[in-house]
Amino acid sequence: MTDPLLTIRDLRIEGRQGRSWTPIVKGVDLELKRGEILGLIGESGAGKSTLGLAAMGYARDGTRISGGSIDFDGQDLMALSERRRRGLRGRRIAYVAQSAVANFNPAHRLIRQFSEAPTEIHRIRDRDEAEAEGRALYARMRLPNPGEIGFRYPHQVSGGQLQRAMTAMAMSCRPDLIIFDEPTTALDVTTQIEVLAAIRDAVREFGTSAIYITHDLAVVAQMADRIKILRHGMEVEEQPTRAMLAAPREDYSKSLWAVRSHEAAARPAPAEGETPVLRLSKVSAEYVRGTRVLHDVSFDIPRGRTVAVVGESGSGKSTTARVLTGLLPLSTGRVELDGAPLPDRLAGRSKDQLRQIQMIYQMADTALNPKQTIREIIGRPLRFYLGLRGAAQEARIRELLDAIELDPDSYIDRLPGALSGGQKQRIGIARALAAEPRLIVCDEVTSALDQLVADGILRLLRRLQEERGLSYMFITHDLATVRAIADHVVVMQNGEVVEQGPRDEMFAPPHHPYTETLLASVPQMDADWLDTALARRGEN
Amino acid sequence: MTLTDIKTAPPTAWFGIVVIALYILVALFAPLIAPFGETEIVGMEFEPWGGAYPLGTDNLGRDVVSRLIWGTRNSLGIALATTALAFGAGATLGLLAAVTGGWVDQILSRLVDMLIAIPALLFALLLLSIYGTGIVNLVIVIAVIEATRVFRLARAVAMDVVVMDYVEAARLRGEGRGWLMRREILPNAAAPLIAEFGLRFCFVFLAISALSFLGLGIQPPTADLGSMVRDNAALITFGDITPLLPAAAIALLTVSINFVVDWVLHRASGLKD
Amino acid sequence: MHPLLRMTMQRLALGLLTLFAISLFIFLAIELLPGDLTEEILGQSATPETVAAFRRELGLDQPAHLRYLDWLGGALMGDFGTSLANGREIGELLAARFGNTLFLAAYAAAISVPLALSLGLLAALYRGSWFDRFVNVATLSSISFPEYFVAYILLLFLSVKWGLFPSIADFGSGADLGTMLYRTFLPALTLVLVVTAHMMRMTRAAIINLLAQPYIEMARLKGASPARVILRHALPNALSPIINVVALNLAYLITGVVIVEVVFVFPGLGQLMVDSVAKRDIPVVQAACLIFAGIYILLNLAADLLAIATNPRLMHRK
Numbered sequence A: 001m002t003d004p005l006l007t008i009r010d011l012r013i014e015g016r017q018g019r020s021w022t023p024i025v026k027g028v029d030l031e032l033k034r035g036e037i038l039g040l041i042g043e044s045g046a047g048k049s050t051l052g053l054a055a056m057g058y059a060r061d062g063t064r065i066s067g068g069s070i071d072f073d074g075q076d077l078m079a080l081s082e083r084r085r086r087g088l089r090g091r092r093i094a095y096v097a098q099s100a101v102a103n104f105n106p107a108h109r110l111i112r113q114f115s116e117a118p119t120e121i122h123r124i125r126d127r128d129e130a131e132a133e134g135r136a137l138y139a140r141m142r143l144p145n146p147g148e149i150g151f152r153y154p155h156q157v158s159g160g161q162l163q164r165a166m167t168a169m170a171m172s173c174r175p176d177l178i179i180f181d182e183p184t185t186a187l188d189v190t191t192q193i194e195v196l197a198a199i200r201d202a203v204r205e206f207g208t209s210a211i212y213i214t215h216d217l218a219v220v221a222q223m224a225d226r227i228k229i230l231r232h233g234m235e236v237e238e239q240p241t242r243a244m245l246a247a248p249r250e251d252y253s254k255s256l257w258a259v260r261s262h263e264a265a266a267r268p269a270p271a272e273g274e275t276p277v278l279r280l281s282k283v284s285a286e287y288v289r290g291t292r293v294l295h296d297v298s299f300d301i302p303r304g305r306t307v308a309v310v311g312e313s314g315s316g317k318s319t320t321a322r323v324l325t326g327l328l329p330l331s332t333g334r335v336e337l338d339g340a341p342l343p344d345r346l347a348g349r350s351k352d353q354l355r356q357i358q359m360i361y362q363m364a365d366t367a368l369n370p371k372q373t374i375r376e377i378i379g380r381p382l383r384f385y386l387g388l389r390g391a392a393q394e395a396r397i398r399e400l401l402d403a404i405e406l407d408p409d410s411y412i413d414r415l416p417g418a419l420s421g422g423q424k425q426r427i428g429i430a431r432a433l434a435a436e437p438r439l440i441v442c443d444e445v446t447s448a449l450d451q452l453v454a455d456g457i458l459r460l461l462r463r464l465q466e467e468r469g470l471s472y473m474f475i476t477h478d479l480a481t482v483r484a485i486a487d488h489v490v491v492m493q494n495g496e497v498v499e500q501g502p503r504d505e506m507f508a509p510p511h512h513p514y515t516e517t518l519l520a521s522v523p524q525m526d527a528d529w530l531d532t533a534l535a536r537r538g539e540n
Numbered sequence B: 001m002t003l004t005d006i007k008t009a010p011p012t013a014w015f016g017i018v019v020i021a022l023y024i025l026v027a028l029f030a031p032l033i034a035p036f037g038e039t040e041i042v043g044m045e046f047e048p049w050g051g052a053y054p055l056g057t058d059n060l061g062r063d064v065v066s067r068l069i070w071g072t073r074n075s076l077g078i079a080l081a082t083t084a085l086a087f088g089a090g091a092t093l094g095l096l097a098a099v100t101g102g103w104v105d106q107i108l109s110r111l112v113d114m115l116i117a118i119p120a121l122l123f124a125l126l127l128l129s130i131y132g133t134g135i136v137n138l139v140i141v142i143a144v145i146e147a148t149r150v151f152r153l154a155r156a157v158a159m160d161v162v163v164m165d166y167v168e169a170a171r172l173r174g175e176g177r178g179w180l181m182r183r184e185i186l187p188n189a190a191a192p193l194i195a196e197f198g199l200r201f202c203f204v205f206l207a208i209s210a211l212s213f214l215g216l217g218i219q220p221p222t223a224d225l226g227s228m229v230r231d232n233a234a235l236i237t238f239g240d241i242t243p244l245l246p247a248a249a250i251a252l253l254t255v256s257i258n259f260v261v262d263w264v265l266h267r268a269s270g271l272k273d
Numbered sequence C: 001m002h003p004l005l006r007m008t009m010q011r012l013a014l015g016l017l018t019l020f021a022i023s024l025f026i027f028l029a030i031e032l033l034p035g036d037l038t039e040e041i042l043g044q045s046a047t048p049e050t051v052a053a054f055r056r057e058l059g060l061d062q063p064a065h066l067r068y069l070d071w072l073g074g075a076l077m078g079d080f081g082t083s084l085a086n087g088r089e090i091g092e093l094l095a096a097r098f099g100n101t102l103f104l105a106a107y108a109a110a111i112s113v114p115l116a117l118s119l120g121l122l123a124a125l126y127r128g129s130w131f132d133r134f135v136n137v138a139t140l141s142s143i144s145f146p147e148y149f150v151a152y153i154l155l156l157f158l159s160v161k162w163g164l165f166p167s168i169a170d171f172g173s174g175a176d177l178g179t180m181l182y183r184t185f186l187p188a189l190t191l192v193l194v195v196t197a198h199m200m201r202m203t204r205a206a207i208i209n210l211l212a213q214p215y216i217e218m219a220r221l222k223g224a225s226p227a228r229v230i231l232r233h234a235l236p237n238a239l240s241p242i243i244n245v246v247a248l249n250l251a252y253l254i255t256g257v258v259i260v261e262v263v264f265v266f267p268g269l270g271q272l273m274v275d276s277v278a279k280r281d282i283p284v285v286q287a288a289c290l291i292f293a294g295i296y297i298l299l300n301l302a303a304d305l306l307a308i309a310t311n312p313r314l315m316h317r318k
Helices: A050-052 A080-088 A109-121 A127-140 A159-170 A189-206 A217-223 A241-246 A251-262 A317-325 A351-356 A374-386 A388-404 A421-434 A449-466 A479-485 A503-507 A515-520 A529-539 B005-009 B011-026 B064-100 B102-116 B118-131 B135-162 B163-174 B176-215 B225-238 B246-273 C005-032 C037-042 C046-057 C064-075 C089-126 C131-143 C145-159 C177-181 C185-210 C214-221 C226-257 C259-265 C271-281 C282-310
Strands: A006-017 A020-032 A038-041 A062-074 A093-096 A177-181 A209-214 A226-229 A233-240 A278-288 A291-301 A308-310 A332-337 A358-361 A439-443 A471-476 A488-493 A495-501
Touching: A006 A050, A006 A109, A006 A127, A020 A050, A020 A062, A020 A233, A020 A515, A038 A050, A038 A217, A050 A062, A050 A177, A050 A209, A050 B005, A062 A317, A093 A159, A093 C214, A109 A127, A109 A159, A109 C226, A127 A159, A127 A189, A159 A177, A159 A189, A177 A439, A189 A217, A189 A374, A189 A515, A209 A217, A217 A241, A217 A529, A226 A241, A226 A251, A233 A241, A233 A251, A251 A449, A251 B102, A278 A317, A278 A388, A291 A308, A291 A317, A291 A471, A291 A495, A291 B005, A308 A317, A308 A479, A308 C282, A317 A358, A317 A439, A317 A471, A351 A358, A351 A374, A358 A421, A374 A421, A374 B163, A421 A449, A449 A471, A449 A479, A471 A479, A479 A503, A488 A515, A495 A503, A515 A529, B011 B064, B011 B246, B064 B102, B064 B135, B064 B176, B064 B225, B064 B246, B102 C005, B118 B135, B118 B176, B118 C005, B118 C271, B118 C282, B135 B176, B163 B176, B176 B225, B176 B246, B176 C145, B176 C259, B225 B246, B225 C145, B246 C131, B246 C145, B246 C214, C005 C064, C005 C282, C064 C282, C089 C131, C089 C185, C089 C226, C089 C259, C131 C185, C145 C185, C145 C259, C177 C185, C185 C226, C185 C259, C214 C226, C226 C282, C271 C282
Parallel strands: A038 A209, A038 A226, A093 A177, A177 A209, A308 A471, A308 A488, A358 A439, A439 A471
Antiparallel strands: A006 A020, A006 A062, A226 A233, A278 A291, A278 A332, A488 A495
8 A cells, every 4th residue: 555546757737828828837846645635735727626627637618627637546548548548537536625515516406416426326325324334424414403404405405515515516427636726716715714624534534635726824733734835836835734833944835934924013002092994883784674684793994004803704894894884874872074974865965075984895806997097097096086187197196006006107008907916906905095095995805915915015015005194994804814904803703893992902812702713713833733723613 | 890800700701792892892893793683674575594694684685684783782781770770779778678677677678578469470560461572661660679679688798797796896886888788798798799799690691581582571673682593583483593503692692691690609608608 | 475476476566657657748749739639730821720630630629638538448349430532440450560570470480589599508518719709790781780780781682682572562352371482581580680689699698797707606516517507507597687688679579660661561450550650640750659569568578577587596595
């Protein structure tokens, strides 16, 4: 049993761009022993998913495996016929995808999808056997009501449970190898920890080999025996997990480590009695009459400071932003801008009030009009609010581009499509700055970005804040981001503020029970974290 | 759509582009090309092909070649005007409904739902029977029918754009409805709308010629491809294909437009992936 | 109330409301006529007596809302009044023709629906192949052709040149099914050619639209064959658009046959309608419109309900 299960040599994969092919994976080697778990780490575009799929002899439409060899248990996958490869997929090599909601077929019941591979496709079990096995695996994955849950359709099951059901489905034929492709990325942290534990236990129990793909170092530290770091389709380095955590060798790896511990310097609290830029007092709101989504939310955003609003999906943090930008009228309570009441509807606000509050979005892709050049995007608020045009406008646009560290000459005439994700986000910042606001609402502005790029954005925001005395309301689900930027933290759950206070107080005990759960669920860069966290949960 | 895009077009699209260009030339220069006048009676009825009248004469003794050229010009011009009218109204209201939402959207959408629930040909027949046949009535009736279809598409396309954060950003900035429609939404909805223009033109062209074929569209003596089929239909039973020529002329143009639209849509969806 | 039942009732109510709105529209269209209908129809030279008689006959001497209620009430009982052109009962006039039109539509549907769906699935399965490309060009052309072009080509070859089928699709009364099918083969074939292309393209597009879905890739990664991916994983999710396009084409088969009926001199409702429009026999046109609109709405309603029934999200609530 010492011979490797999977050996990949000098693998090259290309993707089609228009009429030509550009390399995605540029000669990667990989070896996996039976029962071993290999973590694949990398930023977006590193080629990790493509590599994971190639381990199944599969290339997505628009990509092709152009060189190298993939040897699975003595068979060269590249040399096999497509029919033979299909015979291996699902039966001996299985796949668990990022979004379980999107990867379950909405038209069929879970148990039917579970038993499809063993009964209908590979014909290694009969239906009763497969379904009994399904119930057993659902129980093992700690799904509630395992005898019954299989008869539900995907839309009737929550995201965390679906993710576990998908892992169970991958195990339906007892494969030798499972590819996990970011299986917990789409989940809230408190759900993620449960799914991680369920996956790890099941994989250990059956001695299944696995390739675990993620961009989150702390997550892979809990799951993998070895970690391989990829960048731009090439290997950066590979080490056993503990060695990698303790001492990454390459500069790129070290920079990934450094980003995680980035923390902004604490600033003195605002002076007693100073009027905050924005004050929410007992704000409630509802989308549908009678069902409140916000309950008595109150907090201040002081001048020149950052207030982070933290919570999981459905906590009401984005709704709070919609209320203060005027998109959602409030039902009760009041919002004050600089001590003066702010009309709750967008249409009731003056141009100057609109100018004071600007917004930066999570998805920079959809936040910039793809048909407008950078000049038009930044120039419009200059003209609209400040009446700048012609040479004055041009000069200010260039000034703003300088401020966000993009070279005016090469960027001013580009369309957003010709920018990277981080650059688009910078343009979003410039557009907000152009209005010369007092407050900028940042809605998960770094969560769609890679860690290094996100870190650059956070540093830029911090610098602009100090130079211009801006206030930020920073909506995020990520506690590392909070640590890196916030002065003040507001924790929300189910539309209510459960706790708030200065950042350093919030990260130190005692905590509100929900804050405690939230903090305890964030994976740490410690291979033993999951065990410790689970043990601690068991005690409570 | 740049020159290089056209160079990489598949043969069907190339074929389409060339044919469309030819039709436009014929329509523009009909007075120069046509050997005889539009309504000029030049010989006996149903003269055979060849000689002075390469495709013979029609049921009144008019030169078929000339009638085809004039008919192309008339059919094309009327269909184009109708489509433009339908598009102006339908697209404007569709964008307006998407941007404004609320009761404006509700009223417009329900009205369109109701009009669409009446099959197009029936709708046309009903209105033409009441208001009488004639080019102006024809153009208005068909334009109203097609505008409902354009409205639906324009609204749907605009709805996809309205939910984008950049539109929200413009709203939050305090921009008015006009800016949202013209500057934020229209440029991003243009590609499907242009393709739709091609398709709608085909429908209009076919609908008008169908009505003319039934004798309810463009009235004699104006030359028009649909009514030319009707006028000479009797020849078919003698195995003479002359009446098929105007029908083929219609088919050739609509096929060509569809080829080009198919390519444009395919390209647009390919770029999205 | 059960949500499913409520949804069904909602659709039903909406259908009725639409039908009511259309009836109002059909009726009001005449009211909007500039000047008087009688003058329009009888011409300027009509004597006052004829005009008065004509007005009485049409009920034009009564206020509009009474006439509307009268007309709608009559229509509900199957009484559409009398024809202006020949004074016959419109209900009777329509009944026989309507049966013929339904027969022709059913004939064409029985061939085209299964044909279109299987061709659509095959084209989706072998997308990009020569078969797919050929079908694409062929159906695109067929959609673009005027119906009378298709009809005359078939007539020219199958009837005039080779004499296989009759060019006039009149089977009289009392003909047996075989004779009816034979005599109406050409119009049915024309309709099949026209609607199959549209349904087939939409079926293919509905399936192909789904192929980028992650659950399709998941099926492939479970080892499913291409045919299984299409039939078991894509098709069930594409049912709603496919049902809709089938309903749309069935409605077209009933309401859009006008031209085919004219070419083949088929005694159907469409033919009657064209004649009535030419003669400006407005009560007949109104009646035919109302019946057609009713069928159209009924078919759409059926499609809606079928789409609900095949959607697990609606059938099995959270």
